[in-house]
Amino acid sequence: MQSFRLIRPRTAQEAVSAAAQGGAASRFIAGGTTLYDLMKLNIERPGQVIDITGIGELHRIETAGEELRFGALAPMSAVATDAVVSRDHPVLAEALAKAASQQLRNMASVGGNLLQRTRCPYFRNGAGGVYPCNKREPGSGCAAIGGLDRSQAVLGTSEACTAVSPGDWPVALVAVDAGIELLGPNGPRSMPVDALYRLPGETPQHEFTLAPGEMITAITVPRRNAGRLSTYHKIRDRESYAFALASAAVVLELEGDRIAQARVALGGVATRPWRAPAAEQMLAGQRLTPELALAAGHAAFRDARAGHHNAFKLELGARTVADALIIAAERRP
Amino acid sequence: MPAPPFADRPRIDALDKVRGAAAYAADMRFPGLLHAMTVPSPVARGRVAALETEAALRIPGVTRILTPADFAPTQRVADLPNSPRPGLVPEIAFRGEPLALIVAETLEAAIEGAEAVRVRIEGAPFSATVDSPGAAREPAPDVSTGDAARALAGASTIVEASYESPTQHHNPIELLSTTAVWADGRLLIHEGSQNAGAIKVAVARTLGIDPAIVDVKSATVGGAFGQKGWVQRQTALVARAAMLTGRPVKLVAPRGQIFHLATFRPLSRHRIRLGADATGRMVGVHYEVDQQNSRSGGFPANQYHDGAMRLYGIADYAGIAANIRTDTQAPGHMRAPYEHPACFAFESAVDELSYRLGRDPVALRMANDTRTDMHTGKPLSSRFLNECLQIGAERFGWSRRNPAPASMAAPDGTQIGWGVACGLYPTLIHPAVATLRIAADGSTRFAVAGHEFGQGIRTALAAVLTRELQIDERRLQILVGDTTAAPQHLTAGSWGSASALPLVVQAVARMRQAVAELLDGRRIAGTLHQQIATVRRPFLEVEVSQVGPGQDSAALQRMRAGGYAVTGPAYPDFTTMSYIAHFVEVRVEPRTRRVRVPRVVSIADCGRVVSPRTAASQVRGGVVWGISHALREATETDPRYGGFLNNDLAEYVVATNADVDEIDVGFVDEPDPLFNSIGLKSLGEVSMVGVSAAVANAVFHATGRRLRKLPIRVDDLL
Numbered sequence A: 001m002q003s004f005r006l007i008r009p010r011t012a013q014e015a016v017s018a019a020a021q022g023g024a025a026s027r028f029i030a031g032g033t034t035l036y037d038l039m040k041l042n043i044e045r046p047g048q049v050i051d052i053t054g055i056g057e058l059h060r061i062e063t064a065g066e067e068l069r070f071g072a073l074a075p076m077s078a079v080a081t082d083a084v085v086s087r088d089h090p091v092l093a094e095a096l097a098k099a100a101s102q103q104l105r106n107m108a109s110v111g112g113n114l115l116q117r118t119r120c121p122y123f124r125n126g127a128g129g130v131y132p133c134n135k136r137e138p139g140s141g142c143a144a145i146g147g148l149d150r151s152q153a154v155l156g157t158s159e160a161c162t163a164v165s166p167g168d169w170p171v172a173l174v175a176v177d178a179g180i181e182l183l184g185p186n187g188p189r190s191m192p193v194d195a196l197y198r199l200p201g202e203t204p205q206h207e208f209t210l211a212p213g214e215m216i217t218a219i220t221v222p223r224r225n226a227g228r229l230s231t232y233h234k235i236r237d238r239e240s241y242a243f244a245l246a247s248a249a250v251v252l253e254l255e256g257d258r259i260a261q262a263r264v265a266l267g268g269v270a271t272r273p274w275r276a277p278a279a280e281q282m283l284a285g286q287r288l289t290p291e292l293a294l295a296a297g298h299a300a301f302r303d304a305r306a307g308h309h310n311a312f313k314l315e316l317g318a319r320t321v322a323d324a325l326i327i328a329a330e331r332r333p
Numbered sequence B: 001m002p003a004p005p006f007a008d009r010p011r012i013d014a015l016d017k018v019r020g021a022a023a024y025a026a027d028m029r030f031p032g033l034l035h036a037m038t039v040p041s042p043v044a045r046g047r048v049a050a051l052e053t054e055a056a057l058r059i060p061g062v063t064r065i066l067t068p069a070d071f072a073p074t075q076r077v078a079d080l081p082n083s084p085r086p087g088l089v090p091e092i093a094f095r096g097e098p099l100a101l102i103v104a105e106t107l108e109a110a111i112e113g114a115e116a117v118r119v120r121i122e123g124a125p126f127s128a129t130v131d132s133p134g135a136a137r138e139p140a141p142d143v144s145t146g147d148a149a150r151a152l153a154g155a156s157t158i159v160e161a162s163y164e165s166p167t168q169h170h171n172p173i174e175l176l177s178t179t180a181v182w183a184d185g186r187l188l189i190h191e192g193s194q195n196a197g198a199i200k201v202a203v204a205r206t207l208g209i210d211p212a213i214v215d216v217k218s219a220t221v222g223g224a225f226g227q228k229g230w231v232q233r234q235t236a237l238v239a240r241a242a243m244l245t246g247r248p249v250k251l252v253a254p255r256g257q258i259f260h261l262a263t264f265r266p267l268s269r270h271r272i273r274l275g276a277d278a279t280g281r282m283v284g285v286h287y288e289v290d291q292q293n294s295r296s297g298g299f300p301a302n303q304y305h306d307g308a309m310r311l312y313g314i315a316d317y318a319g320i321a322a323n324i325r326t327d328t329q330a331p332g333h334m335r336a337p338y339e340h341p342a343c344f345a346f347e348s349a350v351d352e353l354s355y356r357l358g359r360d361p362v363a364l365r366m367a368n369d370t371r372t373d374m375h376t377g378k379p380l381s382s383r384f385l386n387e388c389l390q391i392g393a394e395r396f397g398w399s400r401r402n403p404a405p406a407s408m409a410a411p412d413g414t415q416i417g418w419g420v421a422c423g424l425y426p427t428l429i430h431p432a433v434a435t436l437r438i439a440a441d442g443s444t445r446f447a448v449a450g451h452e453f454g455q456g457i458r459t460a461l462a463a464v465l466t467r468e469l470q471i472d473e474r475r476l477q478i479l480v481g482d483t484t485a486a487p488q489h490l491t492a493g494s495w496g497s498a499s500a501l502p503l504v505v506q507a508v509a510r511m512r513q514a515v516a517e518l519l520d521g522r523r524i525a526g527t528l529h530q531q532i533a534t535v536r537r538p539f540l541e542v543e544v545s546q547v548g549p550g551q552d553s554a555a556l557q558r559m560r561a562g563g564y565a566v567t568g569p570a571y572p573d574f575t576t577m578s579y580i581a582h583f584v585e586v587r588v589e590p591r592t593r594r595v596r597v598p599r600v601v602s603i604a605d606c607g608r609v610v611s612p613r614t615a616a617s618q619v620r621g622g623v624v625w626g627i628s629h630a631l632r633e634a635t636e637t638d639p640r641y642g643g644f645l646n647n648d649l650a651e652y653v654v655a656t657n658a659d660v661d662e663i664d665v666g667f668v669d670e671p672d673p674l675f676n677s678i679g680l681k682s683l684g685e686v687s688m689v690g691v692s693a694a695v696a697n698a699v700f701h702a703t704g705r706r707l708r709k710l711p712i713r714v715d716d717l718l
Helices: A012-025 A035-040 A077-082 A083-088 A090-097 A102-107 A121-125 A169-177 A275-283 A290-300 A312-330 B014-016 B056-057 B107-116 B147-151 B197-205 B234-247 B256-259 B306-310 B339-359 B360-364 B385-396 B457-468 B496-519 B528-534 B555-558 B612-631 B691-703
Strands: A006-007 A026-029 A047-049 A066-069 A179-184 A187-192 A214-220 A231-235 A244-255 A256-265 B034-040 B046-052 B062-066 B098-104 B116-122 B136-145 B157-165 B177-183 B186-191 B214-217 B248-252 B268-276 B283-295 B316-326 B415-426 B432-437 B444-449 B478-479 B539-546 B576-587 B595-605 B662-667
Touching: A006 A012, A006 A312, A012 A026, A012 A047, A012 A214, A012 B098, A012 B283, A026 A035, A026 B256, A077 A083, A077 A090, A077 A102, A077 B098, A090 A169, A090 A231, A090 A244, A090 B444, A169 A256, A187 B234, A244 A312, A256 A275, A256 A290, A256 A312, A275 A290, A290 A312, B014 B306, B034 B107, B034 B234, B034 B256, B046 B098, B056 B062, B056 B107, B062 B107, B098 B107, B098 B234, B147 B268, B147 B283, B157 B339, B157 B595, B177 B234, B186 B197, B186 B234, B197 B214, B197 B234, B234 B248, B248 B457, B268 B339, B283 B306, B283 B339, B306 B316, B306 B339, B306 B415, B339 B360, B339 B612, B339 B691, B360 B385, B360 B415, B385 B415, B385 B576, B385 B595, B415 B691, B432 B496, B432 B528, B432 B555, B444 B457, B457 B478, B457 B496, B457 B612, B478 B612, B496 B528, B528 B539, B576 B612, B576 B691, B595 B612, B595 B691, B612 B662
Parallel strands: A006 A047, A026 A047, B034 B248, B186 B214, B283 B316, B444 B478, B595 B662
Antiparallel strands: A066 A214, A179 A187, A179 A214, A231 A244, A244 A256, B034 B098, B046 B116, B062 B098, B136 B316, B157 B268, B177 B186, B177 B248, B268 B283, B415 B576, B432 B444, B432 B539, B576 B595
């Protein structure tokens, strides 16, 4: 842990200007639940930290219109327990409520959570030269491949990296085609949440598509994409305060007793929040049965590739999708 | 005459703890305090060729960096709880071994300084796990009785299976913290510990000073579980830093480092052959156990048998044991260190036997009861295991169980399983000295060997004191964990209560006698405080001591010198053990195969229960940990690198509140007639013994899958 400069801007524009001046050693900080952690582990060594929590406009939760809009600084716990979100959008509320612990959800922001870095133990534990990691030290190699890989990804992996994208919330957002609003040195822009994430490929150190100095200011969710027939189902090594071994965000739209559209995204199994179009296609126009649910789950993992100790994730992931589909369908009034 | 039952009473320090007023070692503040941080070794074995400290010394606030040059060379001795630890040494024996100590004006500077030290290491080949090349199997003494081979040859049914209990770490919430003050020719150490007396002696030895000038205080400990029973490596380092700088120095080891510094529950593998005759009597056992150990670890491998061989009336028992030497820090005692893994294995085997015999697992156990310690032939001073089973079965509703595996299910397909297992733990005793002081001003002070790490020893002492004496509880001071108040022992092995509470009874009798002598026939009304005030004495103090059955004053002297002098469970005329029976329901989800534990019934025979509330809390905690042992906890090592990979509370998965549900605790509460004046036996550790077997047995009953390697996770049941 080294000394750093702390800046506390009052507006988003000030924050972005400070970041532009601070250059590559600059980091935004909101709840600090990832950044402080990684600073203590000597993985992040920022020279300048920009505390954005004083920017009032970024805390707002708006649920009145056809589009839900969450300011980037809204605490995860506040969005999870928002009256409208928890009543009408279970997939969103559950993804937030099943993440981390209450203390962390009180601190962590919904915008910052999108940028949470991997929990790969080789990434987190190696500072000081113990374990090689292409994400932490590009080109040094990957200790997880050929190592203790029970928690590693089975989808979207590369020869350089198999680290799991750890979030729950981003998985739900990808399922519902949510968007983000950004502010950067070149002004504001917006894009789908899905476009925020990169595959590791040969450059696993680059996880996000944010431009240098760019800041997430809000998350937008088309209300009808995240209806009541939805759930975020998460299977983990304990029932609270644990990352997913496998999770599924599911939203169903029904016409009569048939599925008009299914939205399915996976967590805990992939190197980025993972949409499962093969499962969605298999479900469209069908009546949901336990057999179909399981077949759709298996379809989601058709391209999966297991390592030494994580092959169980293919079957667990498929069954998690199946259970999620059944839970969502049972929410039919 | 054993004591009559004790009434429920609140935990004496509960209010302080929930208000955050209880002061732990790291809360102690001293003017001019310096902060320390260690530089941990990144390799598992090797030698420090060079420590480059210039950059670290340039960091503002860094005042000093301790290296091996600051310590006299010490011999590495076998690692046991009381052993002196080396100072800083250039030879690296395990990953995470401290190579240097940074001392700074702020914690931040100390951390930055530690990161800035450059270490050049000549690495050496190492064996990180029991399966690594070079891990050496080293037989330990056998623990056998009778002729197991003959008995097994005559058995009509034999179960043979192998079981594995993984590497686990204690993880008390209070981190390892040491604060040392060197002033006026004395060294004062505040540390969360179970073993203040050993710190006094061991640190003095490492630093080459007289133990008589060292004081150690560990008044309130935030969880210990055996981790804090061992003298820590860091204590002498911090003490040396205080002596070199002339200022108080504090080190709170980060949790990730503690995984590599403190002891741990070693991986153990158990191969059991258990034979029964046609009537269902268990007649012979051949039990081999291997455990992971470090190269210099003294944690004995053969003690896995001490409990297992006494669980039932099995006359012929062959207990084989071995250490597998690896390059790690020393493993050590973690709550019920031997009995817990051994009873997981043994009580799983008994469950397997019950299915082979077609016998109800409760009835099979009850039919194998004994009144004799089969190892020594001595009578058991008390044993109410069958009562535990009987009461537990009734409370649990065991008679409604369909014995067939995979026969019970909920409408949604969730599989339901009911399992039972027993546990036992020796009842040991350590010599101790206590002083009781009753003052004219209305205050009372009781000082004794013991440490308060949440188990409730202060509450239990208060329960006996306030029953024996009319005193103002608000003005009662109970001093434990303080070498300036009374000689301190290693408080572990569930011997704390037996070693302290009967001393209260003795001290009160001695005090009444002393007051009578003081009054010399005069009749003075009122409390003892008032009587002492009337004769114009500021206070009256008595000292009492106690040794275990069969021990003499030499044991007491050993104790006063900071030595280890525990005895039991086999005493000259009897053997004393505590017992427990656990009944567990599991529910296994049909598709994702998550295992939930909706209810547990645990009934303990710990003799007379002195503090019902803290006793029940101990059992609940033990059950939670047993569930966690069965379904959650394992520390992982990548054999290519050594060390422990999942070294934080997010990735080392202990059970949370969401993982446990109803835990119904009961006690037989029958006093032991022989062991001590109160009739109490051991409790803390027996609480968790057998829980993991009961969970695994319930998983078998639910699913038909016999899982012999812990933890049991979804991967195993898909």
